[in-house]
Amino acid sequence: MPDLWMPGATRLDIGDHAATDGGPAKAIAHITWDKNATAAKPVDLVPYTALRSYFAGGGAGVAPHILWDPFEGHFTQFVPANSRSKSLVDQAGGTRTNRAGSVVLQIEALFFPYCRIGTKVYPQLVDTPCKGWADLQAWVHSWGVPNSWPMGRPVDFTSHRSESTWEKTAGWYGHSQIPENTHQDPGSWPAFVGTTTATPPVYEPFPGASFFTAGKKSPVIAAMHKRLVAEGCDAYQSSANSNVWGSGDKASYAKWQRKLGYTGTDANGIPGATSWSKLHVPNV
Structure with missing residues (x-):
C-alpha cells in the first residue's frame, strides 16, 4: 500500500478523517492566494508557518491534504491520503467534490500572483523554484493518480469545467476545473517530471x-x-x-x-x- 503520509512531509494531523466515494483517482491543484497583489503593487509572501498554523487551527474546515512551499520545498500534511479533505466547495445534492475518487488529494501551494521575496517578484507559480515538486508528484502518482491533466494543464486564471470529464477521468485538476466551484486558481502548475506528453482529455472542455x-x-x-x-x-x-x-x-x-x-x-x-x-x- 502507498504511504498514507507523504515521506518527508511534516505530519500535522487535524483529525476529522472521512472516507472517499471511490472512482477515478484525482489530485487537485490550488494556490493559497492569501493576498491580492499586482505587477504594479507586489506584496511580500506570507510566511509558510502562518499558513500551516491557519490550516491546523481556524482554517481546519478548509484544510487540504498537503501545504507545499515551492520556494523552500517544505510540506505539511493535515489528513492521510485515504481521507477526504475539505478545500473544495461541495454543494448539497451534486457530486461530492471532496470525495469523488478513490483518492482526491488536494495540494495547496503557498503562492499568490506577484508575491515578493526580497526584491524578486513572482507572477506565476511556475516562476518559483518549485522545490520538492518531483517528490510531491511521485507520492501523488503512487496513489494511482496519472501524470495527466484531463482538462488541460492550467496556464491562466480562466475557469474551464466539464462535470462529465470530472466524473469519469483520473488525473490532476486545477481548482478552476472543479464542478460547483468558482475559484480560478492555480493559474499555472509545474510540468510533470520525467514525462514529455500528457494524456489529452477525452472530451473538449466547455470553452465558455x-x-x-x-x-x-x-x-x-x-x-x-x-x-x-x-x-x-x-x-x-x-x-x-x-x-x-x-x-x-x-x-x-x-x-x-x-x-x-x-x-x-x-x-x-x-x-x-x-x-x-x-x-x-x-x-x-
Missing part, C-alpha cells in the same frame, strides 16, 4: 459561452457540428465552413437543448456548460 460568436473559427466548432448531426439535431443548411460558428450552429444547438428538455431562453442555441458536457464533443 462568449466563445460562440458569429464568425468564430475553430476545430472545436467543427467537432461540435459533427456531434450535433450524430445526435439528430441537424438544422444546418450546408456542411460548408463547418468550423465557423453561424446561424446553422445556433439552430442545431437549440435543437440539442430542446432534446435535453430545455425550453424558452434556456434553449436559445448558445451552449452552456451542462448541455455541452452532455454533448461529448471529442477533444481536438
Whole structure:
C-alpha cells in the first residue's frame, strides 16, 4: 500500500478523517492566494508557518491534504491520503467534490500572483523554484493518480469545467476545473517530471459561452457540428465552413437543448456548460 503520509512531509494531523466515494483517482491543484497583489503593487509572501498554523487551527474546515512551499520545498500534511479533505466547495445534492475518487488529494501551494521575496517578484507559480515538486508528484502518482491533466494543464486564471470529464477521468485538476466551484486558481502548475506528453482529455472542455460568436473559427466548432448531426439535431443548411460558428450552429444547438428538455431562453442555441458536457464533443 502507498504511504498514507507523504515521506518527508511534516505530519500535522487535524483529525476529522472521512472516507472517499471511490472512482477515478484525482489530485487537485490550488494556490493559497492569501493576498491580492499586482505587477504594479507586489506584496511580500506570507510566511509558510502562518499558513500551516491557519490550516491546523481556524482554517481546519478548509484544510487540504498537503501545504507545499515551492520556494523552500517544505510540506505539511493535515489528513492521510485515504481521507477526504475539505478545500473544495461541495454543494448539497451534486457530486461530492471532496470525495469523488478513490483518492482526491488536494495540494495547496503557498503562492499568490506577484508575491515578493526580497526584491524578486513572482507572477506565476511556475516562476518559483518549485522545490520538492518531483517528490510531491511521485507520492501523488503512487496513489494511482496519472501524470495527466484531463482538462488541460492550467496556464491562466480562466475557469474551464466539464462535470462529465470530472466524473469519469483520473488525473490532476486545477481548482478552476472543479464542478460547483468558482475559484480560478492555480493559474499555472509545474510540468510533470520525467514525462514529455500528457494524456489529452477525452472530451473538449466547455470553452465558455462568449466563445460562440458569429464568425468564430475553430476545430472545436467543427467537432461540435459533427456531434450535433450524430445526435439528430441537424438544422444546418450546408456542411460548408463547418468550423465557423453561424446561424446553422445556433439552430442545431437549440435543437440539442430542446432534446435535453430545455425550453424558452434556456434553449436559445448558445451552449452552456451542462448541455455541452452532455454533448461529448471529442477533444481536438
